[in-house]
Amino acid sequence: MTLPLAGLRIIDISNVFSLPYAGGLLADLGAEVIKIEGPARLDISRGGAFSGVHPDNEPGDDPWNRSSTYNLLNRGKKSLAIDLRRPEGRQVLKDLIKVSDVLTENFTPRVMRGWELDYPNATKLNPKLIMVSCSGYGPQGPYAQYPAQATTQEATHGLAHVTGYRGDVPSKAGQSFVDFLATWALVMGTTLALRYRHRFDKGLWVDVAMYQLGCTMVADRILDWEANKRLGERIGNRHPWLAPQGCYRCAGDDAWCVISVHDSHEWMALCRVIGRPELANDPRFASNDARMRNHDEIDTFISAWTACRSKTETMELLQSAGVRAGAVFNARDMHLDPHAKARGLLETLSFPPERGIGKRMILGRPWKLSKLPLAGRGPAPCLGQHNREVLRDILGYDEARYAALEESGVIGTKPTVPRPVIRMSMDERVRRGRLASWDPDYKERLGIQE
Amino acid sequence: MPPSALDDLRVLDISQGIAGPLCARLLGDYGADVIKIEPPGGECGRRMPPFFHDDPDPEKSLFFLMANLNKRGIVLDLERPKDAALFRELARNADVIVESFEPGYLASLGLDHATLEAENPGLVMTSITPFGQTGPYSHYKGCEIVTYATSGIMAISGTADREPLKHGGFPGHYESAMNGMLATNVALLTRDLTGLGQHVDVSMQEVVTSSLVINQPNYSFTGGVQGRRRPEGSSFGQVTPCQDGFFVCQEGGSATWNDIANFFGREELKEEKFANQAQRLLHGHELDEIILDATKDRTMAEMFKTASEQFRMLFGIVQTPEDLANCPQLEVRGFYQEVDHPVIGKIRVPFRMWNMSAGPATCRRPAPLLGQHNSEVLAELGRAAA
Numbered sequence: 001m002t003l004p005l006a007g008l009r010i011i012d013i014s015n016v017f018s019l020p021y022a023g024g025l026l027a028d029l030g031a032e033v034i035k036i037e038g039p040a041r042l043d044i045s046r047g048g049a050f051s052g053v054h055p056d057n058e059p060g061d062d063p064w065n066r067s068s069t070y071n072l073l074n075r076g077k078k079s080l081a082i083d084l085r086r087p088e089g090r091q092v093l094k095d096l097i098k099v100s101d102v103l104t105e106n107f108t109p110r111v112m113r114g115w116e117l118d119y120p121n122a123t124k125l126n127p128k129l130i131m132v133s134c135s136g137y138g139p140q141g142p143y144a145q146y147p148a149q150a151t152t153q154e155a156t157h158g159l160a161h162v163t164g165y166r167g168d169v170p171s172k173a174g175q176s177f178v179d180f181l182a183t184w185a186l187v188m189g190t191t192l193a194l195r196y197r198h199r200f201d202k203g204l205w206v207d208v209a210m211y212q213l214g215c216t217m218v219a220d221r222i223l224d225w226e227a228n229k230r231l232g233e234r235i236g237n238r239h240p241w242l243a244p245q246g247c248y249r250c251a252g253d254d255a256w257c258v259i260s261v262h263d264s265h266e267w268m269a270l271c272r273v274i275g276r277p278e279l280a281n282d283p284r285f286a287s288n289d290a291r292m293r294n295h296d297e298i299d300t301f302i303s304a305w306t307a308c309r310s311k312t313e314t315m316e317l318l319q320s321a322g323v324r325a326g327a328v329f330n331a332r333d334m335h336l337d338p339h340a341k342a343r344g345l346l347e348t349l350s351f352p353p354e355r356g357i358g359k360r361m362i363l364g365r366p367w368k369l370s371k372l373p374l375a376g377r378g379p380a381p382c383l384g385q386h387n388r389e390v391l392r393d394i395l396g397y398d399e400a401r402y403a404a405l406e407e408s409g410v411i412g413t414k415p416t417v418p419r420p421v422i423r424m425s426m427d428e429r430v431r432r433g434r435l436a437s438w439d440p441d442y443k444e445r446l447g448i449q450e
Numbered sequence: 451m452p453p454s455a456l457d458d459l460r461v462l463d464i465s466q467g468i469a470g471p472l473c474a475r476l477l478g479d480y481g482a483d484v485i486k487i488e489p490p491g492g493e494c495g496r497r498m499p500p501f502f503h504d505d506p507d508p509e510k511s512l513f514f515l516m517a518n519l520n521k522r523g524i525v526l527d528l529e530r531p532k533d534a535a536l537f538r539e540l541a542r543n544a545d546v547i548v549e550s551f552e553p554g555y556l557a558s559l560g561l562d563h564a565t566l567e568a569e570n571p572g573l574v575m576t577s578i579t580p581f582g583q584t585g586p587y588s589h590y591k592g593c594e595i596v597t598y599a600t601s602g603i604m605a606i607s608g609t610a611d612r613e614p615l616k617h618g619g620f621p622g623h624y625e626s627a628m629n630g631m632l633a634t635n636v637a638l639l640t641r642d643l644t645g646l647g648q649h650v651d652v653s654m655q656e657v658v659t660s661s662l663v664i665n666q667p668n669y670s671f672t673g674g675v676q677g678r679r680r681p682e683g684s685s686f687g688q689v690t691p692c693q694d695g696f697f698v699c700q701e702g703g704s705a706t707w708n709d710i711a712n713f714f715g716r717e718e719l720k721e722e723k724f725a726n727q728a729q730r731l732l733h734g735h736e737l738d739e740i741i742l743d744a745t746k747d748r749t750m751a752e753m754f755k756t757a758s759e760q761f762r763m764l765f766g767i768v769q770t771p772e773d774l775a776n777c778p779q780l781e782v783r784g785f786y787q788e789v790d791h792p793v794i795g796k797i798r799v800p801f802r803m804w805n806m807s808a809g810p811a812t813c814r815r816p817a818p819l820l821g822q823h824n825s826e827v828l829a830e831l832g833r834a835a836a
Contacts, residue, residue: 069663141783142782156766156768165612174661199458206804206806212783212804220512224771228503339586343584367656
């Protein structure tokens with residue numbers, strides 16, 4: 001079946017996580033996605049603190065093309081490296097807007113406005129253009145120009161207030177969480193806009209503010225405040241109204257399993273599995289309210305049982321009895337667990353031999369469509385790899401014009417401001433606590449040996 | 451109503467809880483006519499706190515209200531042949547069905563996608579379940595914490611000396627709703643081209659795993675397994691107390707360390723021992739003490755404004771639901787919409803996830819009462835059949 005976005009061209013001026021990932025997913029769906037970076041303004045995911053790691057921990061001669069996170073997010077795209085700060089660079093962008101369907105960008109709102117390329121201006125170049133913007137707070141309002149990024153926003157958008165160990169200070173969880181909410185919203189918005197254009201023959205502007213999205217994740221808490229003036233509290237891993245629920249230590253190194261009981265049937269099943277059937281009729285635990293009150297005591301019984309079993313055995317025994325349970329999986333489990341393998345969320349991408357990256361597994365998409373088999377359509381591009389194709393073949397610039405842009409450094413294939421590369425052995429990463437552990441034989445385990 | 455992207459569609463929502471209903475609501479936000487079909491007694495979402503004025507009435511769940519805006523509601527017992535036949539009739543003229551049952555349940559009633567599409571080849575069915583439709587865990591029971599544990603996110607959340615920690619609330623459910631809607635859009639775009647519907651399989655575990663774009667390839671590129679932060683070194687970049695609450699400050703963006711030192715008003719932060727990240731980690735304890743002392747008499751609101759406006763710093767404050775309810779930025783974005791619910795009355799609901807210049811999300815109805823539109827929908831069905 002033809003991919004639903006086949007034949008569509010998307011200009012992707014994206015940086016960091018949220019929008020680059022959205023562009024990668026749109027490429028999976030068949031769009032021609034042209035990622036624009038500047039030779040002096042590389043995507044942050046190509047190097048520095050956010051870049052992830054290099055294959056086999058080897059930066060190589062072109063570390064900016066080898067970062068793990070960059071290569072995951074930007075699969076299947078073309079790369080145009082062009083300096084948008086210079087008028088000749090912006091002229092190329094304007095020419096591209098005329099022949100494209102979608103323009104996506106995640107600058108601070110003032111940037112595109114300053115270049116007269118915000119939505120009202122961009123539609124003068126292409127009346128049916130769909131523009132998709134992602135910013136921290138949105139282009140209007142008192143916080144519009146505030147610098148923003150996911151880890152500080154996790155506090156501001158209300159999630160940190162409800163996250164933390166029981167009775168302890170607020171906390172963050174995961175990594176850059178709101179960025180990925182933005183990714184989903186950006187693809188939702190783009191697909192809606194495409195259907196809108198298909199039906200009504202008009203473009204539109206999708207305006208995603210990460211803060212607003214993050215606040216959506218605590219909508220139930222905001223409603224509790226609106227109706228009941230309740231602020232909520234931090235309860236760790238417990239359930240706000242059901243008991244017991246928790247994260248229990250199992251046998252093994254940093255091994256844990258979560259358990260959550262939602263009704264009396266599940267409670268009785270849990271008591272049977274942990275070999276304490278008498279607790280099922282104990283008045284101290286006979287109702288959900290009673291279990292909420294005596295939660296600490298229940299935790300002692302459960303922990304004593306889980307401590308003697310592996311996390312997967314704990315999960316399997318409980319699930320077989322109809323009790324909600326889940327092993328706490330780490331990155332290794334994510335790759336090797338039988339369910340993950342059977343589902344195939346991770347896809348193997350083969351890089352061309354000259355990239356020196358080999359075969360690597362990356363996240364695909366968390367949805368399957370029965371008649372539309374999807375897969376990443378190729379590796380992420382090297383910086384400026386498609387400069388010639390975009391300028392000569394798509395825009396029809398002549399050789400002299402192309403050469404002049406190259407000569408003046410408006411386009412390039414190497415960063416003009418190299419970023420420092422962090423060189424640290426894997427063992428050192430473990431010693432410093434950046435990693436919990438590492439598997440020297442990971443390629444054999446994954447079956448991605450050369 | 452101005453035209454919107456999905457206003458030509460009819461959606462049947464037979465899902466329960468949070469993720470499925472919210473997915474169906476999102477389709478309704480963009481114009482679809484969504485009919486929520488509940489079992490007698492109502493779906494489990496009606497029993498979820500918080501309740502309006504803490505009254506556990508099935509019409510007063512605020513969670514249910516939020517996840518079921520923009521829907522009409524009818525009651526059908528899909529396990530009774532007569533009601534199943536009515537459902538099949540509705541499905542014949544529907545564009546999308548959203549469901550969240552255990553895999554195999556609908557097939558046991560003869561109401562799975564394969565059966566229904568025989569009478570309606572354009573039908574899209576979106577299933578949102580804890581572990582997806584296939585694989586050894588597909589019959590496992592899930593919930594928010596099970597999704598969080600098995601996704602991989604808990605293993606890197608919290609501190610290394612304690613148990614893994616989940617986010618508070620239900621973000622895994624909200625994220626799964628978003629992916630359900632996203633994948634439904636993809637199926638609809640495909641149908642617009644081919645006329646064919648399909649079955650969309652969304653796994654909540656995979657949704658949350660898909661947010662781990664640093665953690666996952668770390669393993670497939672180097673064999674590295676990330677863990678939880680050690681509770682040592684500096685807490686710079688973590689949640690830090692101030693006079694009236696907590697803040698988070700990060701390096702990066704256009705602010706230099708010098709700007710950060712000036713913001714905190716402490717010249718000693720410019721000393722050599724804090725000059726770079728490695729040095730700051732080494733003298734983390736001292737750094738933390740200076741910052742704690744510098745902020746103990748400053749408020750969240752003042753610091754947020756000063757750091758963001760004067761120093762261009764990446765700066766966050768721990769806002770409570772009350773702060774969000776009074777947030778001027780959310781007001782400008784049109785985040786809240788007022789609905790008039792027949793039992794609850796007028797109430798402001800967090801609604802708009804993002805903005806669009808045309809065809810934006812519109813809030814047209816409160817959540818339905820149980821069976822509120824039985825006769826209306828059945829009358830339409832009669833007309834359609836006639």
